[in-house]
Amino acid sequence: MDRIELPLHAVAHSRAGDKGNRCNLSLMPYDPRLWPLLAEQVTEARVLELFRHRGATRVTRYDLPRLQAFNFVVDDVLEGGVNGSLNLDGHGKTNSFRLLSLTVAVPRELAPG
Amino acid sequence: MSNTFLVGNGGGFSGDRVDAPIPVVRSLIARGLPAAMFFETLGERTVALAQLERRRDPELGYEPMLERLLEPILADCVAHRIPILGNFGAANPAAAGRLVARLALRLGLPDCRIAVVTGDDVTASIALDQLPVHEADDSLDMKSARLVSANAYIGAGPLVEALRQGADVVVAGRTSDPALAIAPLVHHFGWSFEDWEKLALGAACGHLLECGSQVTGGVFWDPGCKDIPDPWNIGFPIAEVTAEGGLVITKPEDTGGIVDLRTVKEQLLYELHDPSRYITPDVVLDISGCSVEQVGKDRVAVHGLAGHPAPDTLKVTACFEGTWLGEGEVSVAGPNALARARATADVLLRRMEMRGLPVRVRVDLIGVASVHDSDDGALWRAYRGPEPPEVRIRLAAEGNDRDAVDQASREVLALLCCGTAGTGGARWRVTPRILTRSYLVLRERVPTRVVTRAAREMAGQEVAGATSRAV
Numbered sequence: 001m002d003r004i005e006l007p008l009h010a011v012a013h014s015r016a017g018d019k020g021n022r023c024n025l026s027l028m029p030y031d032p033r034l035w036p037l038l039a040e041q042v043t044e045a046r047v048l049e050l051f052r053h054r055g056a057t058r059v060t061r062y063d064l065p066r067l068q069a070f071n072f073v074v075d076d077v078l079e080g081g082v083n084g085s086l087n088l089d090g091h092g093k094t095n096s097f098r099l100l101s102l103t104v105a106v107p108r109e110l111a112p113g
Numbered sequence: 114m115s116n117t118f119l120v121g122n123g124g125g126f127s128g129d130r131v132d133a134p135i136p137v138v139r140s141l142i143a144r145g146l147p148a149a150m151f152f153e154t155l156g157e158r159t160v161a162l163a164q165l166e167r168r169r170d171p172e173l174g175y176e177p178m179l180e181r182l183l184e185p186i187l188a189d190c191v192a193h194r195i196p197i198l199g200n201f202g203a204a205n206p207a208a209a210g211r212l213v214a215r216l217a218l219r220l221g222l223p224d225c226r227i228a229v230v231t232g233d234d235v236t237a238s239i240a241l242d243q244l245p246v247h248e249a250d251d252s253l254d255m256k257s258a259r260l261v262s263a264n265a266y267i268g269a270g271p272l273v274e275a276l277r278q279g280a281d282v283v284v285a286g287r288t289s290d291p292a293l294a295i296a297p298l299v300h301h302f303g304w305s306f307e308d309w310e311k312l313a314l315g316a317a318c319g320h321l322l323e324c325g326s327q328v329t330g331g332v333f334w335d336p337g338c339k340d341i342p343d344p345w346n347i348g349f350p351i352a353e354v355t356a357e358g359g360l361v362i363t364k365p366e367d368t369g370g371i372v373d374l375r376t377v378k379e380q381l382l383y384e385l386h387d388p389s390r391y392i393t394p395d396v397v398l399d400i401s402g403c404s405v406e407q408v409g410k411d412r413v414a415v416h417g418l419a420g421h422p423a424p425d426t427l428k429v430t431a432c433f434e435g436t437w438l439g440e441g442e443v444s445v446a447g448p449n450a451l452a453r454a455r456a457t458a459d460v461l462l463r464r465m466e467m468r469g470l471p472v473r474v475r476v477d478l479i480g481v482a483s484v485h486d487s488d489d490g491a492l493w494r495a496y497r498g499p500e501p502p503e504v505r506i507r508l509a510a511e512g513n514d515r516d517a518v519d520q521a522s523r524e525v526l527a528l529l530c531c532g533t534a535g536t537g538g539a540r541w542r543v544t545p546r547i548l549t550r551s552y553l554v555l556r557e558r559v560p561t562r563v564v565t566r567a568a569r570e571m572a573g574q575e576v577a578g579a580t581s582r583a584v
Contacts, residue, residue: 079487
């Protein structure tokens with residue numbers, strides 16, 4: 001199948017939330033047909049790699065097929081969280097757009113025009 | 114009992130747009146259905162900051178924008194029997210109640226009934242060191258930690274009691290966020306506190322609405338990708354809940370923003386971990402089998418919610434005095450800006466070393482890498498992209514010694530003369546930090562109290578309070 005590489009931002013949206021030193025990142029494809037493809041390509045390991053420089057130790061992915069969504073919980077990524085971090089964004093609200101910078105290979109016919 | 118009840122939200126955090134409640138109330142009145150308004154203005158640490166405020170002045174320590182939020186809507190809400198609930202009492206619900214009473218008198222509403230809910234503040238009543246720890250900041254040293262506040266997340270029970278006492282305004286402190294929506298629903302529909310499916314509906318309603326515009330286009334819009342109408346005038350959310358268990362999220366018609374599958378999905382999962390176990394004091398909400406459906410313009414129905422029995426325990430969040438945080442920033446711009454910014458960062462770190470200040474530091478190059486970066490600047494050090502037109506250099510320093518933190522942040526100021534060519538725009542400040550630790554406590558150990566009075570009576574209590582302070 002003919003596939004093209006795209007940043008997740010082109011095919012999906014995300015929002016970040018925090019609790020202590022954990023960050024949760026939702027991920028939803030705009031086109032529900034892409035849900036299985038994201039399930040295959042946006043793995044816990046790849047997301048952990050994306051945040052390893054910040055000290056992330058573990059990523060858990062919860063799949064919500066009926067909602068056509070995923071919820072990633074990233075442990076220890078907030079460098080102490082809002083109370084301890086020296087990061088300007090102690091809540092990690094901007095992390096959703098780091099997730100959206102990850103690339104995925106999408107079949108040409110499902111890629112946005 | 115009407116088959117449909119409307120729940121409107123007028124604020125999702127302390128600092129939200131103060132004119133947001135006006136179109137929501139207008140819409141609730143126009144629709145003519147039984148309704149309630151709620152405000153969620155209390156973050157985990159907000160209550161500690163409010164407690165510090167109360168220490169400075171015993172008549173403060175509540176949501177600072179409370180009067181500004183309620184003034185334009187209170188008379189209309191009272192006239193149309195739309196109760197207003199909020200955790201805007203923060204660390205001082207009694208004083209907030211008196212403020213609302215004074216406001217009501219000023220608006221010619223002496224019979225407005227105001228309920229003050231207390232009991233969440235467990236600072237004096239519970240010995241924290243005997244409780245199991247739920248979560249804690251790593252850097253918290255309990256041997257030297259100084260307690261600022263300890264509050265239990267209370268559920269909808271006392272809020273329902275306040276509504277039964279005929280409250281027009283329910284002033285609470287630390288409640289769970291969803292409880293503010295669950296309470297008017299329980300009161301209207303007469304749900305049992307063991308009807309987990311119905312309570313789950315209320316919890317989902319509260320969870321979706323508690324952050325205000327976040328379900329109607331706020332922190333959603335992404336120009337060219339996820340556009341919304343009039344982002345300067347986003348309508349705050351309204352939920353329609355039916356006796357049969359229907360839940361539709363919508364917003365006032367005459368506002369900007371949007372309610373669609375995307376906004377609702379983003380907010381459903383916001384701050385959620387295991388989607389099958391969203392724990393509230395009233396019910397454990399399970400959205401793992403949930404689906405959403407667009408049922409009209411700016412109308413989304415939520416299906417497939419499930420509820421499990423509420424936990425025996427309540428969460429108590431304790432806030433302690435933390436370290437000091439110093440921050441300093443300067444800018445460089447134009448030709449060779451990146452090289453000057455990198456050199457500035459290196460000089461700042463070298464200065465920390467030279468002066469031997471007992472602080473933990475980090476340097477960001479804002480415009481190259483900052484919020485996505487790590488404390489050691491891995492991303493900006495590795496950056497090989499195009500030359501940025503401007504860079505702002507930020508130093509953050511943290512430590513127990515306020516003077517050392519101040520000296521560290523002043524090193525940024527010194528760059529105005531000692532820095533690279535064309536360094537300008539210095540800002541620096543030092544602020545105290547809060548550390549938190551949460552515990553689990555059996556709910557029987559957190560008794561609550563509800564006092565409901567007419568404004569004319571409650572405003573009078575303020576005079577008595579003022580007199581005793583003067584003595």
